[in-house]
Amino acid sequence: MKVPSLRVQSAATVAIIVTAFALVFFYAPLDADQGFIQKIFYLHVPLAICALGGFVVAAVHAIRYLRSRDPVHDARAYVAIHLSVIFGVAVLITGSIWARASWGKWWVWDEPTLVSFLIVFLLYATYYPLRYAIEDRDRQARYASVFAIMAGAFVPLNFAAVRLAEPLVHPRVFATANGGLPGDMRLTFLICLAGMALLWLTLVRFELAAKSASARLARLRRALEGESAPAQRSRIAPAVPPRTVSS
Amino acid sequence: MTAFRAVLAKDLRVELRTLQSIPAMALFAITTFVLFRYGLDRTTLTGSLAAGVLLATLLFAAILAINRLFAAEREEGGFDAMRLAPIDLTAVFAAKAMGLLVYFVILEGIALPIFGVFFLDDWAGLAPLAGVLVLADAGIALTGALVSALAAHSRARELVVPLVLLPLLVPLMVAAANAAEPLLVAGGPSFEGLGSWLAVLALYDMTFAAVGYAVFDFVLED
Numbered sequence: 001m002k003v004p005s006l007r008v009q010s011a012a013t014v015a016i017i018v019t020a021f022a023l024v025f026f027y028a029p030l031d032a033d034q035g036f037i038q039k040i041f042y043l044h045v046p047l048a049i050c051a052l053g054g055f056v057v058a059a060v061h062a063i064r065y066l067r068s069r070d071p072v073h074d075a076r077a078y079v080a081i082h083l084s085v086i087f088g089v090a091v092l093i094t095g096s097i098w099a100r101a102s103w104g105k106w107w108v109w110d111e112p113t114l115v116s117f118l119i120v121f122l123l124y125a126t127y128y129p130l131r132y133a134i135e136d137r138d139r140q141a142r143y144a145s146v147f148a149i150m151a152g153a154f155v156p157l158n159f160a161a162v163r164l165a166e167p168l169v170h171p172r173v174f175a176t177a178n179g180g181l182p183g184d185m186r187l188t189f190l191i192c193l194a195g196m197a198l199l200w201l202t203l204v205r206f207e208l209a210a211k212s213a214s215a216r217l218a219r220l221r222r223a224l225e226g227e228s229a230p231a232q233r234s235r236i237a238p239a240v241p242p243r244t245v246s247s
Numbered sequence: 248m249t250a251f252r253a254v255l256a257k258d259l260r261v262e263l264r265t266l267q268s269i270p271a272m273a274l275f276a277i278t279t280f281v282l283f284r285y286g287l288d289r290t291t292l293t294g295s296l297a298a299g300v301l302l303a304t305l306l307f308a309a310i311l312a313i314n315r316l317f318a319a320e321r322e323e324g325g326f327d328a329m330r331l332a333p334i335d336l337t338a339v340f341a342a343k344a345m346g347l348l349v350y351f352v353i354l355e356g357i358a359l360p361i362f363g364v365f366f367l368d369d370w371a372g373l374a375p376l377a378g379v380l381v382l383a384d385a386g387i388a389l390t391g392a393l394v395s396a397l398a399a400h401s402r403a404r405e406l407v408v409p410l411v412l413l414p415l416l417v418p419l420m421v422a423a424a425n426a427a428e429p430l431l432v433a434g435g436p437s438f439e440g441l442g443s444w445l446a447v448l449a450l451y452d453m454t455f456a457a458v459g460y461a462v463f464d465f466v467l468e469d
Contacts, residue, residue, distance in 0.1 A: 066465050123414035130411060133401035143397050146462045147411070150393065153458045154415055161418030161447055165425055 006205055013202045017195040020188070028188040037101040042188060044094040046196035047087050048117060052155065054084030054200060055124060059152025062145035074141040077148050079207045081127050083200060088121040116162040123151050250334035254342035259349065261319060268315055269353055272308040276358040279304040280365050292366040298427035301362055302420060305355065305380070306387065306413075312350050313391035314408050316343055317399040326399075330469060340392055340463040347388035355380055372436035376427055379441075382448040383423040389455040390415050396466045422447040 004012070024042045031038035058080035065073035095114050096106045109115060130147055134140040181189060262268060283300045284290065292300055320326050329339055359377060363370050391412060398407040426444035430436040 066462070119414055119417045123411075126407075126410045126414065129403075130397070130401065130407055133398075133403045133407050135402065136400075139400055142465055142468070143400070146393075146397060146466055149462055150415070150455075150458050153454055154418075157451060157454055158418050161421045161451070164443070164447060165421045 006202070006209060009198070009202050009205065013195070013198045016191065016198055020192040020195040023188040023191055028185055029182075034102060037098065040094055040098045040101075042192045044091060044098055045189070046193040047094065048091045049193060050196045050200045051084045051087035051091055052117075052120070053197070054080050054087065055120070055155055056152055058084065058148045062148035062152070065141065065145045066149075071141060074145060075208060075211060076204075077145060078131075079204050079211070081124055081148065082207065083203050085121065085124050085127075087200065088117070088124070091117060092121065112159075112163040112165065116159045119158055119162070120151075120155055123154065127151075248338075250332070250338035251342045251345075254339055255345050258342065258346040262346075262350070268312040269350055272311050272350065272354045273357045275311060276304050276308045276354065277361055279307065280358075280362060284365065290366070291368055292431075293368075293433045294431055295424065295428045297366060297431040298424045300366070301359075302383070302423055302427065305351070305358065306416065306420065308354060308358070309347075309351060309384075309387050309391065310409050310412065312347060313387075313395050313412065314405050316347065316392065316395040321399050326467065329467060336464045336467045337460055339467065340396075340459050343395075344385075344388045344392040344459070347391055348384055351384040351388065352381065355384070367431070369433075369435060372430035372432075375436060375438070375441075376430050379423060379426045379430070379445065379448070382445060382452065383419060386419045386448060386452045386455060387416060389452060389459055390419075393455065393459045393463065393466070396463065419448065419451050422451065 020042070024039055028039065028042070030036060058077045061073045061077035061080060064070075065077060092114075095117070099108055099114070100106050107114075127144065127147060131140055131144055134143055280300070283304070287296070287300070289296070317326075320329070329336065355377065359373055359380075363373055367373070391408075394408055394412045394415070397411070398404040401407050422444050426441055426448065429439065429441065
């Protein structure tokens with residue numbers, strides 16, 4: 001399948017997200033008991049699904065790195081975790097806003113989904129100190145891959161354990177038959193999910209392209225100026241080798 | 248099998264001769280009990296409070312041992328010896344995890360009676376609690392061996408180990424605390440729900456045994 005250019009993909013992302021928000025505000029009906037505030041669900045849940053999906057994608061890239069030792073996979077795993085952590089911050093903030101509006105408190109402990117997500121987020125946030133602490137590049141990539149695989153295996157275990165421990169307060173929208181959502185809400189939700197997923201993929205491509213470009217620039221500088229060229233700016237961001245990085 | 252036995256015997260022999268980890272862990276645990284007595288302003292503990300104090304203390308004491316797990320290999324060149332030897336490096340992982348398990352069992356042999364003396368009115372729950380703790384210890388040992396190897400070559404290794412290990416241990420703590428709580432309630436131990444929490448602990452142990460088996464080779468490579 002031929003991958004569309006970054007410009008086309010970005011345009012598509014903007015189009016779908018604009019459509020999604022239009023649907024959220026003008027098409028999706030108001031929830032019977034929560035009212036308007038329920039609409040944050042269309043932002044919060046797709047962000048959460050994309051963040052968790054991103055962590056799994058990172059684990060897959062980490063496995064590919066360990067098998068092939070091609071630094072492109074390490075770069076992809078790094079960028080995937082980076083963006084998923086950022087999406088994770090957004091999930092926690094939107095979740096807090098929704099909790100405050102629905103239950104009157106910014107944070108509730110006795111609700112498994114938000115707590116599980118917090119733990120996963122804290123775990124992946126340690127990815128950066130771990131990379132900073134290892135100087136040798138090759139070892140850094142290898143250990144980061146091991147971490148990504150461990151953490152990927154941990155995510156379902158964590159959700160299962162925390163869910164078992166707590167009574168259910170967090171709305172479990174999809175647990176009932178028929179997905180639990182009426183038709184027009186389901187359509188809006190699916191378009192929001194598609195928009196968020198596309199946003200995640202587009203941002204990953206942007207970040208990989210930026211890293212590739214700066215790596216190429218550093219290489220050219222070193223070739224022109226020799227040893228007096230400035231060293232690579234970031235100590236932990238993996239250097240992407242000179243080739244196309246569209247996945 | 249011989250590599251596993253050799254590494255385990257070496258670690259246990261070194262610990263027996265130098266007594267680095269276990270006395271430190273035991274003293275740390277006892278001091279932490281005292282801190283909790285004053286921090287919580289209580290002289291007896293029951294139920295979830297008792298389970299929480301005990302498990303948090305044992306967890307932080309475990310981190311002391313996990314920090315030092317690969318210290319000898321790092322300082323004396325043991326990693327090179329392991330890479331050169333014609334052994335399966337997974338045997339090293341198993342031996343290190345088993346060594347940690349032995350340390351934790353010894354730690355609990357010392358810390359549990361003292362916990363009982365300090366805080367518990369009724370000792371009936373301690374025997375089944377020891378069984379729950381062995382399963383939890385296996386999980387901490389497996390995860391700890393993996394994270395310790397990961398941190399062995401990093402610069403701020405005493406920082407990296409607790410930072411990476413503690414979030415990974417949260418599901419284990421959830422399961423262990425929920426299993427331990429009914430065993431320590433005021434009216435005597437109750438065993439309802441124990442089976443399912445032990446199953447979660449076993450699942451956690453198996454998951455990290457499998458993950459460790461899969462990735463440990465990559466951690467120990469040059």
